[in-house]
Amino acid sequence: xxxxxxxxxxxxxxxxxxxxxxxxxxxxxxxxxxxxxxxxxxxxxxxxxxxxxxxxxxxxxxxxxxxxxxxxxxxxxxxxxxxxxxxxxxxxxxxxxxxxxxxxxxxxxxxxxxxxxxxxxxxxxxxxxxxxxxxxxxxxxxxxxxxxxxxxxxxxxxxxxxxxxxxxxxxxxxxxxxxxxxxxxxxxxxxxxxxxxxxxxxxxxxxxxxxxxxxxxxxxxxxxxxxxxxxxxxxxxxxxxxxxxxxxxxxxxxxxxxxxxxxxxxxxxxxxxxxxxxxxxxxxxxxxxxxxxxxxxxxxxxxxxxxxxxxxxxxxxxxxxxxxxxxxxxxxx
Amino acid sequence: xxxxxxxxxxxxxxxxxxxxxxxxxxxxxxxxxxxxxxxxxxxxxxxxxxxxxxxxxxxxxxxxxxxxxxxxxxxxxxxxxxxxxxxxxxxxxxxxxxxxxxxxxxxxxxxxxxxxxxxxxxxxxxxxxxxxxxxxxxxxxxxxxxxxxxxxxxxxxxxxxxxxxxxxxxxxxxxxxxxxxxxxxxxxxxxxxxxxxxxxxxxxxxxxxxxxxxxxxxxxxxxxxxxxxxxxxxxxxxxxxxxxxxxxxxxxxxxxxxxxxxxxxxxxxxxxxxxxxxxxxxxxxxxxxxxxxxxxxxxxxxxxxxxxxxxxxxxxxxxxxxxx
Numbered sequence: 001x002x003x004x005x006x007x008x009x010x011x012x013x014x015x016x017x018x019x020x021x022x023x024x025x026x027x028x029x030x031x032x033x034x035x036x037x038x039x040x041x042x043x044x045x046x047x048x049x050x051x052x053x054x055x056x057x058x059x060x061x062x063x064x065x066x067x068x069x070x071x072x073x074x075x076x077x078x079x080x081x082x083x084x085x086x087x088x089x090x091x092x093x094x095x096x097x098x099x100x101x102x103x104x105x106x107x108x109x110x111x112x113x114x115x116x117x118x119x120x121x122x123x124x125x126x127x128x129x130x131x132x133x134x135x136x137x138x139x140x141x142x143x144x145x146x147x148x149x150x151x152x153x154x155x156x157x158x159x160x161x162x163x164x165x166x167x168x169x170x171x172x173x174x175x176x177x178x179x180x181x182x183x184x185x186x187x188x189x190x191x192x193x194x195x196x197x198x199x200x201x202x203x204x205x206x207x208x209x210x211x212x213x214x215x216x217x218x219x220x221x222x223x224x225x226x227x228x229x230x231x232x233x234x235x236x237x238x239x240x241x242x243x244x245x246x247x248x249x250x251x252x253x254x255x256x257x258x259x260x261x262x263x264x265x266x267x268x269x270x271x272x273x274x275x276x277x278x279x280x281x282x283x284x285x286x287x288x289x290x291x292x293x294x295x296x297x298x299x300x301x302x303x304x305x306x307x308x309x310x311x312x313x314x315x316x317x318x319x320x321x322x323x324x325x326x327x328x329x330x331x332x333x
Numbered sequence: 334x335x336x337x338x339x340x341x342x343x344x345x346x347x348x349x350x351x352x353x354x355x356x357x358x359x360x361x362x363x364x365x366x367x368x369x370x371x372x373x374x375x376x377x378x379x380x381x382x383x384x385x386x387x388x389x390x391x392x393x394x395x396x397x398x399x400x401x402x403x404x405x406x407x408x409x410x411x412x413x414x415x416x417x418x419x420x421x422x423x424x425x426x427x428x429x430x431x432x433x434x435x436x437x438x439x440x441x442x443x444x445x446x447x448x449x450x451x452x453x454x455x456x457x458x459x460x461x462x463x464x465x466x467x468x469x470x471x472x473x474x475x476x477x478x479x480x481x482x483x484x485x486x487x488x489x490x491x492x493x494x495x496x497x498x499x500x501x502x503x504x505x506x507x508x509x510x511x512x513x514x515x516x517x518x519x520x521x522x523x524x525x526x527x528x529x530x531x532x533x534x535x536x537x538x539x540x541x542x543x544x545x546x547x548x549x550x551x552x553x554x555x556x557x558x559x560x561x562x563x564x565x566x567x568x569x570x571x572x573x574x575x576x577x578x579x580x581x582x583x584x585x586x587x588x589x590x591x592x593x594x595x596x597x598x599x600x601x602x603x604x605x606x607x608x609x610x611x612x613x614x615x616x617x618x619x620x621x622x623x624x625x626x627x628x629x630x631x632x633x634x635x636x637x638x639x640x641x642x643x644x645x646x647x648x649x650x651x652x653x654x655x656x657x
Binding site for chain 1 (some may be wrong): 358382383387388390392393394396397398399400401402403404405406420423424427428432433434435436437438440441472473475496497517560
């Protein structure tokens with residue numbers, strides 16, 4: 001049990017440090033595109049994923065970095081993906097919004113809000129048709145629960161009694177729009193009632209609480225008792241995305257209050273109060289820093305994809321490369 | 334060899350592939366009740382799990398098919414009518430078409446989206462589209478548009494066995510048409526190979542789906558006037574067999590593209606552009622398109638029917654390229 005607790009801590013810190021280094025590299029222009037961090041949300045991410053078996057399925061969203069890390073992915077290919085390198089987990093084709101590692105059961109981190117919900121349902125349908133007891137976990141935000149795809153997926157999972165855990169990462173805002181203004185119910189968990197689906201609300205800053213609630217949902221799903229909607233109440237400490245040029249969200253005291261509920265610090269205190277040596281936790285953090293530095297080295301020293309790679313993976317067979325396009329070797333030209 | 338209808342060809346293809354591979358399953362609205370006649374006897378043979386009725390929830394079940402395909406299943410989704418794909422547009426474009434690419438080849442999505450193009454029969458604008466051209470602009474989706482029962486069966490079986498997502502656009506004007514279809518359970522028509530439906534030397538008519546029959550009728554008419562028309566059926570629009578099309582045009586020096594879709598950015602437009610780019614020096618006349626004009630399809634049959642390609646319009650186009 002102690003080992004498991006330290007692993008919850010370790011994975012949360014790994015996500016935090018991975019993202020803070022990524023932000024710094026993004027600010028320097030080393031990482032192209034947009035970067036959506038989940039800082040502040042690590043407990044709901046890690047608590048959920050650790051409640052799964054390695055062979056269970058998971059579908060995530062545009063705030064994608066934490067999900068594969070929490071599910072146990074190696075970080076070198078994840079970092080290299082952010083840098084757009086050929087050694088990236090998606091070969092440099094997906095980037096920050098799509099850090100999906102299928103080797104740990106991921107079936108995509110999809111950046112159109114709500115679009116992953118039916119996919120997760122389909123994975124559960126596939127598992128059930130195959131007679132397997134795998135379950136499917138789907139992460140989506142508060143905003144996604146206003147999408148048709150969410151409601152269609154919820155209904156399908158309910159009528160077919162599929163082993164799905166719908167994990168709503170309610171961080172209170174869609175970019176700048178307060179969820180409270182645009183969602184018809186006080187608690188998103190209430191939306192489960194429309195599908196006669198068991199629903200739970202959990203403190204998304206408390207990693208063990210999330211682990212327990214999702215763990216129970218996983219057990220029910222495996223036992224053939226159908227899906228659960230879990231609403232994790234959480235908060236993102238950063239803007240919707242890094243470097244957007246101006247403040248989109250004026251939060252004042254709200255942010256200060258939430259910063260007091262930093263999931264990593266809350267858990268550190270809890271572990272120490274439970275008898276864990278503070279130095280043991282610092283040692284874990286030092287180890288993680290070394291791991292991150294190594295991943296940055298790996299990413300920076302990895303080649304860019306060749307131009308011809310733009311034409312692979314459209315289909316299982318490559319599509320023709322047009323003659324006018326000079327194929328640049330390891331093309332940073 | 335048996336003489337079977339287009340719908341029966343679909344039924345046979347699905348039945349044979351469901352029998353052959355346990356990972357194949359069928360889902361869609363009212364598939365158990367056999368609404369169009371393509372699932373006769375399926376529930377008895379395969380059970381309700383593999384012949385799965387869905388709610389009217391296209392985004393939900395297309396996305397679910399994508400998820401199921403990613404974990405090793407091979408779903409056939411019956412969207413019934415092609416315009417019902419529109420509520421599932423995000424799932425088709427963002428998930429089905431892109432997941433393999435976005436994740437660097439980690440995902441495999443062997444699924445088939447079947448839909449009937451329900452035009453020419455007074456069903457008005459919302460039920461009458463032939464929307465394959467808009468999906469030709471979305472890489473990652475194979476597109477089949479068969480023009481007779483044998484091709485329908487062979488292409489659909491290939492689609493079900495393909496490891497990529499395939500959209501099957503089934504021309505409703507062909508439903509009752511019949512042709513001989515081999516009895517062989519492994520009768521496959523390869524995706525990406527055009528078929529010369531009639532050989533000729535003066536004009537190449539490249540026709541899509543239900544317009545192939547009209548091109549053949551026009552060829553018959555023109556033969557009586559001493560003009561030899563070659564009819565090329567691409568059969569699949571993605572991938573498009575440009576080699577067979579260009580070989581035909583280089584031989585005849587004249588080309589007409591025929592397509593029941595709306596003219597702008599139609600398959601006919603794409604094929605015409607390919608011909609002009611690659612075989613310009615062989616052309617003796619401008620490339621003409623015979624398509625449906627860019628207006629919606631009205632309910633009244635009196636004004637709906639003349640809008641589609643017909644043998645008469647193709648004949649007029651052939652005369653025009655022969656005169657220029």
